[in-house]
Each structure stands twice: as C-alpha cells, then as structure tokens.
Amino acid sequence: MACNKNHRYNPRFNALPFSEEFFNEPERWKCAGCAYDQGFSDARAGRPNNPRLDVLDQSQAGTVRHRNPIEAYNLGYSDGLIP
Numbered sequence: 714m715a716c717n718k719n720h721r722y723n724p725r726f727n728a729l730p731f732s733e734e735f736f737n738e739p740e741r742w743k744c745a746g747c748a749y750d751q752g753f754s755d756a757r758a759g760r761p762n763n764p765r766l767d768v769l770d771q772s773q774a775g776t777v778r779h780r781n782p783i784e785a786y787n788l789g790y791s792d793g794l795i796p
C-alpha cells in the first residue's frame with residue numbers, strides 16, 4: 714500500500730540518512746513519515762522501541778523518498794519521549 718499522507722513532504726525528514734542499501738524488499742521503500750509516527754506513538758504509549766516496518770505503508774514521494782525508516786522510527790520515538 715502506498716502512503717498518501719502529508720507527512721511525506723515534511724522538511725524534517727530531509728535530515729534523515731538515505732537507505733539505498735540497508736533494507737531489502739519490502740522494507741526498502743517504507744514511508745519514513747509512517748515510521749516516525751509509529752515510533753512516536755510507541756513512545757507515548759510506553760511501548761518498547763521496536764520498529765515494525767512490515768505494517769507500514771510504502772512511499773517514494775516527497776522528503777521521505779528513500780529515507781531510512783529505522784532512523785525515522787528512532788527520531789519519532791525520541792520525540793515521543795519528550796513530555
């Protein structure tokens with residue numbers, strides 16, 4: 714499934730590293746914005762840091778294009794820990 718959320722164009726994700734070679738299909742093109750949201754909500758809910766890329770939508774659009782979804786998850790998780 715392809716992500717069509719506005720977070721695909723969030724300039725914040727320009728800071729994330731690319732993931733051309735670190736992930737195999739189908740994780741390779743996972744939406745970094747969706748990964749960020751998953752990390753954020755996990756932290757807010759008190760769940761452990763545990764990226765689940767298999768449930769995320771894919772995207773090759775905007776600023777999330779080819780960004781590392783694990784890094785995006787961790788960024789969201791860190792933000793979610795901030796009161």
Ligand SMILES: [Zn+2]
Nearest residue numbers: 716744746747
């Ligand atoms: Zn997304």
